[in-house]
Each structure stands twice: as structure tokens, then as C-alpha cells.
Amino acid sequence: GQPVEYCPRRPGGQRRDEQAEPAAPPVVPLKEGEELEIGYLLKRTFWHQGYATEAAAGCRDYAFDALRAPRVASIIRDNNLASRLVAERLGMKPDYLIVKHYYNMEMPHIVYALEK
Secondary structure, X not given: OOOEOOOOEOOOOOEHHHOOOOOOOOEEEEOOEEEXXXXXXXXXXXXXXXXXXXXXXXXXXXXXXXXXXXXXXXXXXXXXXXXXXXXXXXXXXXXXXXXXXXXXXXXXXXXXXXXX
16 A cells, blocks of 8 residues: 555646656645645554655755745644654754644644744
């Protein structure tokens, strides 16, 4: 099986894994306006094998090198230690907190960020 559980489609309907280049990170509204977000979702059987760090590093590099983004961000649940460590391995630092609403619950998230 593939480690990626969800593979977003690029403009034109092609799946990300059907192209040589990685999909551009999504643009999300955050405190300072819109930013590029680094994110990933892996099947549980592929956790703790380095895939998240590798994928996130590729998105970071693509955002900075190809898109010339001045900054990238990751929105991470406050209790998701594994994803927080991935962000820190990439050089990202906690920037501020937000609260997202899922399933009628408030869930704190930390916005990690890195400037080029």
C-alpha cells in the first residue's frame, strides 16, 4: 500500500502522484492573512518511519525554492507530539495558537512557522 491516505488533485484533475512535481502547499487564512501550509496525512501503518518529515521537507523546499514564499506554516493539534517534532526538525518554531471547531468541540492548535 501507499503511505499517503489522501492525495489531493491538482488543477486539471490530475492526482498529485501522477506528476513528477509535488503539489503546491495549500493556502490557508491565518493571523497575518494567507500563508502556505505544510501538511500531510499518513496511514497509521506508515507512522514513525520518517515519511512525514520527508514529505514536509519536500513541501518546505518547494514553497521556498519554486514558489518563492517568504514563510510557511503548519497547523498542528497541541497534543500531537509527533507532528510537532516533525515541524521542529524542519526548523519551524511555534508562532501562535488558534482554536478550530470539529465535531462540536473546540480543539487548540499551534501554528508553527518558518521564514526563509
